[in-house]
Amino acid sequence: MCPHDHEAAVTVPDAGGMAQGASPSLVADLLAANHILFDQGVVDAFGHVSVRHDARPDRFLLARNMAPGAVAAEDIVEFDLDSNPIDAKGRRVYLERFIHGEIYRRRPDVLAIVHSHSHSIVPLSVMKGTRLRALFHMAGFIGQEAPVFEIREARGDATDLLISDNALGRALAEKFDGSDIVLMRGHGSTVVATSLPLAVYRAVYAELNAQYQIEASRAGEVTFLTEAEGRACVRSIEGQVQRPWDLWKAAAAQRRSGRP
Secondary structure, eight states, X not given: OOGXXXXXXXXXXXXXXXXXXXXXXXXXXXHHHHHHHHHTXXXXXXXXXXXXXXXXXXXXXXXOSSOGGGOOGGGEEEEETTOOBSSOTTOOOOGGGHHHHHHHHHOXXXXXXXXXXXXXXXXXXXXXXXXXXXXXXXXXXXXXXXXXXXHHHHHOSOSOSOOOSHHHHHHHHHGGGSOSEEEETTTEEXXXXXXXXXXXXXXXXXXXXXXXXXXXXXXXXXXXXXXXXXXXXXXXXXXXTHHHHHHHHHHHHHHHXXXX
């Protein structure tokens, strides 16, 4: 059995308290984020994206356990920061929801999180002596070196590599003290941001940067962005995140509707 198959069987009781309805626009954006990430090839049947609740900063919204490309409004579940569902009502939830709860707890500035197993990121998570580094202007947020979370340091060498409880979530969240992207050895990556469109943007361009880095390294020595260049790129380019968000959102909606 693939380790990810365990995700399909996770059913947990709802925590106490009443669900607090998030704004319809936030829910709509979360649906769009799921569909865009699938459409852009960042997630497939696995991976997930969440957003901090706009009325309750001590809660977050995440789909029930399902493929991101198929998420609809009725699939959104509210969670507390212990990653307990408020209103799952018996629906299965992601085993790795603890990624989200513990990062939101540790980073109050974070409003959205993407976790994925994008294809070019995974090789860089296991290559000794090589780290994901920003090499083009769209990915300045990666910085000089994306940290890698090594689950063996937290739980030994016999895990399934999944972040399946709060303790592992806390260990991963610590890696975000100085970075907005963390690779997870043999697993994938997690990206955080101050908005949902920005988190999606970063997830897409992290994957592209990884592709370019692997391709360029085959040809010879790679010239990476300096630290100052990375910061300047973030300042000038991430302020334009609405442009790709609107384009990707429209493209994903068009594909879902079946229009040519």
